[in-house]
Amino acid sequence: MKLYDIIAGILNIEADTLNEQSNAMNTPNWDSLRHIEVILAVETAYNIRFAINEVVNMQNLGDMRAVLESKDISFDDAEPVRLSA
Amino acid sequence: MPFNSYEFLVLFLPCTFLAFALVQHFKGWSNAFSVLAVASLIFYAQLSWKLLAILLVSVVSNYVIGSVLSRSYEAEKASNKLLIGGILGNLFALGYFKYTNFFIDITNQVTGTGFDHLSIILPIGISFYTFIQIGYLIEAHGGRTEQRSFAKYTLFATFFPYVTAGPLVMQKEIFDQMENRRDRALDGQRIALGLSIFAMGLFKKVVFADSLAPFANVAFDGVTAGGAVDPVTAWTASLAYTLQLYFDFSGYSDMAIGLGTIFGLKLPLNFNSPFKATSISDFWQRWHMTMTRFFTNYVFSPMAMNGLRKAMAKQMPAFPKFVYSGGWPIIFTMLVAGIWHGSGWTFVFYGLLHGIAIAINNGWKQFNLPKLGLFTNWLLTMLVVVSGLVIFRSPDMATATTMLSAMWGASAFIAADLGEPVRIAIVDAWIYILPLGIIVLGLPNTQEILSRQWITSDAKPQVMSKLTNAFLWKPNAGWALMLAALLVFAFSNIGSDSSFLYYDF
Numbered sequence: 001m002k003l004y005d006i007i008a009g010i011l012n013i014e015a016d017t018l019n020e021q022s023n024a025m026n027t028p029n030w031d032s033l034r035h036i037e038v039i040l041a042v043e044t045a046y047n048i049r050f051a052i053n054e055v056v057n058m059q060n061l062g063d064m065r066a067v068l069e070s071k072d073i074s075f076d077d078a079e080p081v082r083l084s085a
Numbered sequence: 086m087p088f089n090s091y092e093f094l095v096l097f098l099p100c101t102f103l104a105f106a107l108v109q110h111f112k113g114w115s116n117a118f119s120v121l122a123v124a125s126l127i128f129y130a131q132l133s134w135k136l137l138a139i140l141l142v143s144v145v146s147n148y149v150i151g152s153v154l155s156r157s158y159e160a161e162k163a164s165n166k167l168l169i170g171g172i173l174g175n176l177f178a179l180g181y182f183k184y185t186n187f188f189i190d191i192t193n194q195v196t197g198t199g200f201d202h203l204s205i206i207l208p209i210g211i212s213f214y215t216f217i218q219i220g221y222l223i224e225a226h227g228g229r230t231e232q233r234s235f236a237k238y239t240l241f242a243t244f245f246p247y248v249t250a251g252p253l254v255m256q257k258e259i260f261d262q263m264e265n266r267r268d269r270a271l272d273g274q275r276i277a278l279g280l281s282i283f284a285m286g287l288f289k290k291v292v293f294a295d296s297l298a299p300f301a302n303v304a305f306d307g308v309t310a311g312g313a314v315d316p317v318t319a320w321t322a323s324l325a326y327t328l329q330l331y332f333d334f335s336g337y338s339d340m341a342i343g344l345g346t347i348f349g350l351k352l353p354l355n356f357n358s359p360f361k362a363t364s365i366s367d368f369w370q371r372w373h374m375t376m377t378r379f380f381t382n383y384v385f386s387p388m389a390m391n392g393l394r395k396a397m398a399k400q401m402p403a404f405p406k407f408v409y410s411g412g413w414p415i416i417f418t419m420l421v422a423g424i425w426h427g428s429g430w431t432f433v434f435y436g437l438l439h440g441i442a443i444a445i446n447n448g449w450k451q452f453n454l455p456k457l458g459l460f461t462n463w464l465l466t467m468l469v470v471v472s473g474l475v476i477f478r479s480p481d482m483a484t485a486t487t488m489l490s491a492m493w494g495a496s497a498f499i500a501a502d503l504g505e506p507v508r509i510a511i512v513d514a515w516i517y518i519l520p521l522g523i524i525v526l527g528l529p530n531t532q533e534i535l536s537r538q539w540i541t542s543d544a545k546p547q548v549m550s551k552l553t554n555a556f557l558w559k560p561n562a563g564w565a566l567m568l569a570a571l572l573v574f575a576f577s578n579i580g581s582d583s584s585f586l587y588y589d590f
Contacts, residue, residue: 031366031450032366032381032385032386033389033410033411033447033450033451035386036386036389036390036393036410036411037393039386039390040390040393040394040397051227052223052227052382052383052386052387053223053224053226053227053229054227055382055386055387055390056223056224056382056383056386057227057229057257059544060544
């Protein structure tokens with residue numbers, strides 16, 4: 001399970017439409033509410049918690065990857081996530 | 086000395102630029118930034134020396150706290166207590182200057198006491214420079230700042246284009262531009278670009294906003310004084326104010342970005358044709374964008390994430406989950422954003438109205454309710470915006486209630502016996518409202534006209550605007566002539582007592 005698959009799953013779009021520049025401004029279905037779900041899904045998938053300033057500085061998926069790497073997280077290890085009850 | 090004053094345009098701006106360019110040429114960028122920092126303090130001191138003292142206390146304290154936070158992060162001992170203390174200190178100062186008398190009013194109303202107001206002057210821009218620096222402390226705590234000279238920090242916190250009314254910049258977007266500057270201060274093309282943006286902003290403020298002001302002022306002041314108002318007058322005055330505030334704040338934001346450009350420091354976009362929005366959330370992504378960004382980052386997101394975590398842990402059904410993670414956090418955030426603008430019940434209700442409207446908008450999307458069509462979406466958005474601005478403009482809730490009841494056909498339910506009817510020149514007002522409305526809704530905005538230059542510190546959008554060539558700014562004689570004409574016309578029409586509406590916040 002890769003990061004893009006998790007995010008595409010939350011946004012209900014195809015994973016191959018995402019790239020490192022993708023963010024809420026340029027991606028369909030991605031608004032401030034979905035953004036919260038995206039972050040939570042990534043937290044759950046990698047079993048981590050982001051600090052406020054980390055969330056603030058994630059301007060796009062590239063930034064998110066950098067934050068994950070700074071936590072020594074290997075990219076392909078994520079577990080599949082289901083946010084809804 | 087606001088941007089639309091002769092002192093600023095004839096004296097302050099040329100002198101500052103001359104000193105800045107000379108120092109950069111002979112002594113390098115670092116010293117040029119010090120010149121700009123000193124100029125910014127002089128700019129602020131022109132408003133009041135006393136208020137400069139308050140600004141300096143704020144800047145020095147936050148510089149010291151930020152440095153300690155940044156060093157403790159490097160020593161791997163990030164101090165949560167210091168961060169919280171620093172934020173509370175900032176909020177306490179803001180609260181004291183801005184809200185003390187509001188609390189006295191509430192105490193008097195609730196307990197029936199008769200405490201007098203304290204004579205506290207509201208330091209101009211305190212809401213802006215306080216929040217800019219709170220953002221800095223959070224970044225320093227997270228290890229995202231570097232140790233910088235006091236001069237550079239002062240410039241970041243008090244740069245004159247934004248110290249009085251924003252944009253609410255983030256540290257990274259300003260400091261990144263100060264590092265490793267290789268260009269020259271005296272760059273003709275960049276200065277021409279900055280002056281062009283400034284000219285458009287000055288024109289919006291002096292010619293458009295200031296022409297609309299009298300219609301709104303007469304009606305609102307009349308109602309506050311106890312006058313009655315009919316629906317046509319109420320709607321006309323409200324639309325006049327809506328457009329006045331739009332051109333006032335959009336003009337101010339253009340001028341700020343233009344001034345930043347002249348000195349080679351790009352600022353974030355603050356305005357992106359908000360009245361073209363087709364939902365209330367969309368509106369807040371376009372109106373006062375840097376304020377929305379601040380409250381989204383530091384109030385809404387943390388609350389919504391906590392709410393969603395709780396909802397997931399308790400496996401809540403869809404509706405309570407929405408209330409926890411999207412509904413209540415946005416209502417609370419907008420309430421805080423409303424109160425941030427000023428003390429008084431009007432700002433409480435203004436925030437609540439927008440919070441509830443966005444919550445409904447979010448819920449509508451979340452639960453896939455039927456789509457209403459683009460025009461209906463736009464109309465509903467604008468009705469909330471105009472009604473909200475009536476509350477925003479009113480000095481008290483009584484004025485807001487009278488105006489809104491007249492607009493929404495509910496005057497009959499107001500028991501109070503109202504006085505003489507308020508009269509404004511309706512036809513004259515519409516002579517301004519109609520064409521300006523068409524400009525707002527139909528013409529490209531400043532950054533679209535300048536889309537080939539990309540004038541702000543924000544990331545470039547992946548899809549650039551598709552304006553036809555004729556609307557695109559070019560550094561040629563035709564555009565120079567037109568913008569010079571705008572500048573001269575605005576310059577010769579500057580009113581004596583017209584400051585910016587956002588100076589009050």
